[in-house]
Amino acid sequence: MHVEEIRWLRRGACRSSDPELFFPLAPTPAQEARAKAVCAGCQVLRECRDYALRAGEAEGIWGGLTPEERRRSRFPEGWRRPAAS
Numbered sequence: 001m002h003v004e005e006i007r008w009l010r011r012g013a014c015r016s017s018d019p020e021l022f023f024p025l026a027p028t029p030a031q032e033a034r035a036k037a038v039c040a041g042c043q044v045l046r047e048c049r050d051y052a053l054r055a056g057e058a059e060g061i062w063g064g065l066t067p068e069e070r071r072r073s074r075f076p077e078g079w080r081r082p083a084a085s
């Protein structure tokens with residue numbers, strides 16, 4: 001990750017939040033909901049989400065999405081099915 005690429009992170013609403021909320025050792029639905037609530041009011045949500053999807057960030061909440069939600073976004077259901085011939 002290049003610093004230039006995430007310069008927008010300085011304006012992120014999570015800057016003043018507990019990092020454990022966004023990168024928990026043991027994620028729970030309640031923790032994810034609290035982190036997403038912070039993201040919902042963040043002025044750089046779009047940049048953050050685009051970056052995380054592009055970079056393939058595998059851990060933590062980025063742009064209001066969990067790792068699983070990012071995986072699903074990058075690889076929609078059915079993407080492995082063979083094309084109809």
Ligand code: SF4
Binds near residue numbers: 046061
């Ligand atoms: S969208 Fe969420 S994770 Fe990204 S910078 Fe904003 S508050 Fe932080």
